[in-house]
Structure formats: structure tokens, C-alpha cells
Amino acid sequence: MQVVIAHSQLNPGRITRIIESQTEALQKTTVKIITGACTDPETFTSKGAELIIIKELIDLEKKKYSDHEARQMLHLVHQKIREHIEPGTVLHFHNLNLGKNPIVTYAVYLLAKEGVKVFNHAHDFAEDRPSNLAFLKEILTNIFLQDVNEVLYPKLPNYQFGVVNSADLERLVSYGVDQERIVWLPNPVNVKTSPENLDKAEAKSTVCQTLKLDENKLLVTYPVKVIQRKNIGELILLSILFDHIASFAVTQAPQNPVEIEMYKQWVTFCADHEIDVTFEAGMKTDFEILLAGSDFCITTSYRESFGMVYLEPWLLDTPVIGRDIDYITRDFKEDSFEFPALYYKLNIPGIKVDFKDLNMKMQMEIISDLKSGRLSKQQVFEQNPILSTLFKKVADSVTAKNKAIIQNNYSLKAYGNKLQEQYSKLIG
Structure with a gap:
């Protein structure tokens, strides 16, 4: 054959x-x-x-x-x-x-x-x-x-x-x-690095030094190529909400010419508004060391075909948090997978629709208001109580259980x- x-x-x-x-x-x-x-x-x-x-x-x-x-x-x-x-x-x-x-x-x-x-x-x-x-x-x-x-x-x-x-x-x-x-x-789900051969603290230190990030803050990585459906505006909004405790990194730029213009606009927007999101981190440091050194991996995507981001980081002892896509995660949950901190919707005060459904211009306006203080962080947290638990420590038993499911089923x-x-x- x-x-x-x-x-x-x-x-x-x-x-x-x-x-x-x-x-x-x-x-x-x-x-x-x-x-x-x-x-x-x-x-x-x-x-x-x-x-x-x-x-x-x-x-x-x-x-x-x-x-x-x-x-x-x-x-x-x-x-x-x-x-x-x-x-x-x-x-x-x-x-x-x-x-x-x-x-x-x-x-x-x-x-x-x-x-x-x-x-x-x-x-x-x-x-x-x-x-x-x-x-x-x-x-x-x-x-x-x-x-x-x-x-x-x-x-x-x-x-x-x-x-x-x-x-x-x-x-x-x-x-x-x-x-x-x-x-x-x-x-x-196939990662080359074994957590047993990699010290997480060491990996985080290496990544933070390479990317010039504060080692005392949580390192939160979105392992993604930034295309439209990955909803990068939402990650940028979260980076402002949690800028006092976490540094946010995104791994790859898009390669599709149709997506590149959108990506450049977001990168420029962050630079103009002094928003500290590290773009193209996967090009500046080893991808698996970056994932292993992260305290959390996050996803704000609203459409996936398989959803590798929900699984892969667990093999490197890195919990996954962020936006839930039910038609994807239902298969993993059927296998008894546990996701301690996923949300279905991000509410913005005064706006009737989910943040993900807004166009880029409107998302940028809201993020700008949040950054300047015209929109208070407290209001956003009140509208989205789950955000207060987003970075809650995940029990080692949950990580061990999820890893075992991946190794057995995937x-x-x-x-x-x-x-x-x-x-x-x-x-x-």
C-alpha cells in the first residue's frame, strides 16, 4: 500500500x-x-x-x-x-x-x-x-x-x-x-519535549529573559497564528484587564495576505496605546519551551476545526483557559476532560452583543476606552464574574488527569x- x-x-x-x-x-x-x-x-x-x-x-x-x-x-x-x-x-x-x-x-x-x-x-x-x-x-x-x-x-x-x-x-x-x-x-497530540526533562521555572525564566518580560508576573501565551477567527482583540482587552498580574504573548503572525493587514493594524494599535502584548513570541523563542514556561495558555478563538490549543499545553503541565467553543470542547468533556476556567461570552457594559461579534473598529474603541479609564475595569469584571477566577491556580490532580486522557485517547x-x-x- x-x-x-x-x-x-x-x-x-x-x-x-x-x-x-x-x-x-x-x-x-x-x-x-x-x-x-x-x-x-x-x-x-x-x-x-x-x-x-x-x-x-x-x-x-x-x-x-x-x-x-x-x-x-x-x-x-x-x-x-x-x-x-x-x-x-x-x-x-x-x-x-x-x-x-x-x-x-x-x-x-x-x-x-x-x-x-x-x-x-x-x-x-x-x-x-x-x-x-x-x-x-x-x-x-x-x-x-x-x-x-x-x-x-x-x-x-x-x-x-x-x-x-x-x-x-x-x-x-x-x-x-x-x-x-x-x-x-x-x-x-504530539509534543517533543517531556515535562520530566524540563524545569518549568527554568523555562519561564529563559522565556522571560528572551522576551524581556517581568518574571514576577504570570506568563500567559496564546499559541496561535493571528487570523480573524482567533479574535485577537479579545486577548488585547484581557491583557489590559490583567496587566497588573500578567504578561501576554502571541506566537505567530498570519501568512495569508488577506489577514496580514488586520494583524498589522492590531500591532500598530497596541504600540500606539502602549499595550504590552508580545507578538510573534514563537519566532523569538522555542515554541515548546514557551508553552512549558507559561503559567497559562489562553484561547479567545470563536471558531476551530479541532481545537489543539485546548489539549496540547496540558502535556507540558500548562493549564488552558479562555473562551469555550462548545462544539469543540464537548468531545473532550465526553472523555472526562476538565477545563477549570472557560467562558462562553464576554459582556461589555452598554453593549448588547458578545465582544467577539463586534467589528475591529468597535473592538478598538472599547479597548481604547478601557486603557484610558473611560471604561472602568471594575465594570467589565462585574459584567463577567468568571473573569475573576480566570487565573485561579489549577490543582495538580486536574493537570495529571487531563494529561492521562490525552496520552490514552490522542x-x-x-x-x-x-x-x-x-x-x-x-x-x-
């Missing part, structure tokens, strides 16, 4: 980390990886995978394509992927249904119609992003005269889906996919076994 793992690009990020874990978990299988671009090929080749660059897999800009351009690109993509498919191959494609490259999505559909075994690993969906769905319709319907739902969710026995949470499994069933063709495949070995099982079902 050969597995061809495919994704639009392998820049640093969550899906790249998942593919890295898959490559590691499939050491006894012949693995090829095809991608549009890769910043660190050795990450994959050192694990025995063959890496092939097919630049046409890169996400397309949402420009207008002529019929000729689209058909020419389709032929090229189809041909280049087909070259790496042999009998007994599973084509494991990540985020095919996000809609950022409709031509690739259509090419894989055509390959499946020809009998290629396809495993569509769905992390995100075009249905959640209207502009992506519109782009799919422009290409698939207007040019190729195809029904978008048929291309995204074909009723073929050799076409299976992997989902990272139970909510997405329910979603696919509601879209008409037979449940027997869907596997719930929670991401593996290990790399168990993940590899589940993948192999699905591939075997496809191959028959």
Missing part, C-alpha cells in the same frame, strides 16, 4: 503539523507528500517521506478565470497528481472542501470517478466562508457545469471522509454523506492505527 498525502502548502501551521504527525505515524507505509510549496522539506523527508512540489496545488486568488485557463489548469493538475497514483494507492487530501482552489477539488473528484481511492480529510468547510463558496460556484458551476455539492460530497464507495470532531461528522451526514463513509479522526500510535485501518477499508 502507498499513501499520497496532499495539501495546498506546507508552511508552518496546524495542518502542516498534522501532516508531520501523519508522516511520523506511518513509518511502516510508503508515503509520498505532494504540495504546492514547503518551507521545510527536511521535516518530512527525514521521516522517510518523498516530497513532490506541484505548484498548481497552491490556493488560487479569487480572480476571474476564463474557460480556457480553467480547463488548461484542470488538465495539468489532474495529470500531475495522476502520475503519483498506482494500484493500491490512497490519495489522502487535506482541506479539499475549503474552496480555496476549486480546480484541485474538481481534479480530485474526477480522479475518484476514475476509481482512485480518495480520503478527504476535512478540517474546514467552504459553507462557513461565503466568498469561498461563491468562488467554488464560479469555477465548478459556471465553467465546468458541475453541481458543487456533488463535487464536494460525491456518493462514491471509494471516496471517504475524515473529520476532526463529532460536530463535523453530524454536518457531513446532514449534507447527505453516508455515515459509514465518514471516520471521526481526532488529531494526535496518542500518535493510536492515530496511526486508525489511519491504517481506514486505508485498508478503502483498498479493500
